[in-house]
Amino acid sequence: MDLAAWDDCVDVVRLASDAREEYASAPGTLAVIASDPIPAGRVIARIPCQALLCARHCALSRHPAFQHVQASLTPVLSLTFCVLYEGELGDASRFASYLSLFPDVPLPLAWDPSSDEARWLRGTEASRILRRQEHAWTGGYKYIGTSYSELRHVWHTVGERIMLEALGARVSWAAFLRAFSSVSSRAFVVDLYHGLSMVPFADILNHGAPNNAQIESDVDAYSAEMGGTVDVRAIDSIDAGEEVLNSYGELGNAELLCQYGFVLDTKSGWERCSWDVRVPEECTQLCACLECDAPWIHHVTEPQQAADAQRASGDDGLPPAYVDAAGAVYDFAPVSHTNRHDRHCPIFIDASGRASWVLWRLALGLCSEHVYGYEAASANTALLPSHVRVACQRITRLCHARLSTMYIQHHKDALPPTSSSSTVHWAVQHAWQDWHLLRACLARYAT
Numbered sequence: 001m002d003l004a005a006w007d008d009c010v011d012v013v014r015l016a017s018d019a020r021e022e023y024a025s026a027p028g029t030l031a032v033i034a035s036d037p038i039p040a041g042r043v044i045a046r047i048p049c050q051a052l053l054c055a056r057h058c059a060l061s062r063h064p065a066f067q068h069v070q071a072s073l074t075p076v077l078s079l080t081f082c083v084l085y086e087g088e089l090g091d092a093s094r095f096a097s098y099l100s101l102f103p104d105v106p107l108p109l110a111w112d113p114s115s116d117e118a119r120w121l122r123g124t125e126a127s128r129i130l131r132r133q134e135h136a137w138t139g140g141y142k143y144i145g146t147s148y149s150e151l152r153h154v155w156h157t158v159g160e161r162i163m164l165e166a167l168g169a170r171v172s173w174a175a176f177l178r179a180f181s182s183v184s185s186r187a188f189v190v191d192l193y194h195g196l197s198m199v200p201f202a203d204i205l206n207h208g209a210p211n212n213a214q215i216e217s218d219v220d221a222y223s224a225e226m227g228g229t230v231d232v233r234a235i236d237s238i239d240a241g242e243e244v245l246n247s248y249g250e251l252g253n254a255e256l257l258c259q260y261g262f263v264l265d266t267k268s269g270w271e272r273c274s275w276d277v278r279v280p281e282e283c284t285q286l287c288a289c290l291e292c293d294a295p296w297i298h299h300v301t302e303p304q305q306a307a308d309a310q311r312a313s314g315d316d317g318l319p320p321a322y323v324d325a326a327g328a329v330y331d332f333a334p335v336s337h338t339n340r341h342d343r344h345c346p347i348f349i350d351a352s353g354r355a356s357w358v359l360w361r362l363a364l365g366l367c368s369e370h371v372y373g374y375e376a377a378s379a380n381t382a383l384l385p386s387h388v389r390v391a392c393q394r395i396t397r398l399c400h401a402r403l404s405t406m407y408i409q410h411h412k413d414a415l416p417p418t419s420s421s422s423t424v425h426w427a428v429q430h431a432w433q434d435w436h437l438l439r440a441c442l443a444r445y446a447t
């Protein structure tokens with residue numbers, strides 16, 4: 001498949017590993033570069049749905065061993081088996097040339113715990129996400145993403161057998177893990193008919209914040225099997241020589257690292273340091289630092305009016321929530337939860353170091369019998385200064401507790417050389433970003 005021939009306005013190139021200066025994204029991997037200026041609104045590529053690698057089109061779907069378990073698999077795992085199967089077919093697969101383009105993406109969930117990268121990851125938001133995925137799997141509740149234990153379980157209980165029956169040969173765990181990384185870092189939902197799919201060409205676009213292109217498909221359609229396309233459209237004008245960048249979603253660097261194996265050098269604005277009360281050690285840390293009881297903590301919510309106002313304003317910050325009796329304005333107005341990760345973990349500090357509403361209410365003591373919450377405090381401004389001060393101290397304590405668990409907090413003077421492997425580079429960068437976020441929070445809530 002000659003990808004570059006699909007349209008005349010882009011080149012697909014492999015960025016040199018020292019291309020950092022020239023392009024911000026993904027040195028050493030494939031990228032799409034405009035060969036001529038591209039006006040905003042222009043469709044850069046139309047990918048026919050027949051070219052998608054998805055469970056519908058994969059020959060594995062015809063094997064009884066796979067059909068038998070497919071309904072019980074998550075879409076990610078189902079597609080992982082399809083990609084693995086096509087990969088094992090080698091040149092006999094109609095996707096062979098497409099599959100040969102996939103780079104190896106070592107995801108943190110499979111990093112060796114004794115490796116340098118795993119060490120630098122300690123205490124970061126990404127390491128918490130991995131722990132939460134593990135906890136959700138063993139605790140039987142929903143969380144975004146797939147845990148390492150779930151992967152191992154599915155491989156050993158059904159995966160090895162499906163592959164043996166479909167291919168007549170054993171397939172390795174390492175190959176399964178590689179297929180999973182490819183799906184995690186490249187697949188997206190096209191429409192109701194194809195579901196989660198690998199989309200040739202569209203998945204060569206790297207992630208940019210902001211992006212200058214987007215991928216379009218009729219996500220609600222069920223009948224796209226005949227003649228449908230997935231389109232790549234410029235949403236901004238793109239100069240000749242500029243990289244065409246997609247957005248992988250409203251993701252902070254922790255999610256980018258866990259799902260895609262890289263982080264941006266800049267903050268996307270979606271960065272979070274969050275606490276999930278369903279994970280025992282995170283709940284214990286919250287209760288100790290905020291001086292609250294575990295049974296209450298699950299019931300604290302964001303005030304509906306605050307959430308509505310904040311979302312309606314399209315801003316990620318409200319006007320200051322507190323003006324004290326003397327008219328002094330407190331500039332640490334809490335933030336609403338706005339992205340899908342926040343819905344799972346509404347207790348967080350955002351990219352600018354501000355506490356979420358739920359964290360703020362907990363810190364104010366709204367979860368205890370002595371209710372000095374936002375509503376009570378606004379009704380009696382005389383209460384404000386002392387309770388706000390206590391809330392600030394509690395949040396500060398929480399940040400210190402979290403910083404103390406971070407490897408980088410104790411090893412800032414021993415950073416690895418810039419020539420280290422890319423995985424070490426990503427881990428250190430993510431740890432730095434979390435460290436700065438927590439320091440920003442400490443500065444904001446200093447009383």
Ligand SMILES: C[S@@+](CC[C@H](N)C(=O)[O-])C[C@H]1O[C@@H](n2cnc3c(N)ncnc32)[C@H](O)[C@@H]1O
Binds near residue numbers: 029204205262263264
């Ligand atoms: C959908 S693929 C993008 C195409 C990829 N460059 C290739 O060679 O096929 C996603 C992978 O590209 C890399 N990537 C994408 N955007 C990146 C960025 N802004 N910085 C660094 N790596 C990026 C990551 O390895 C990610 O897992």
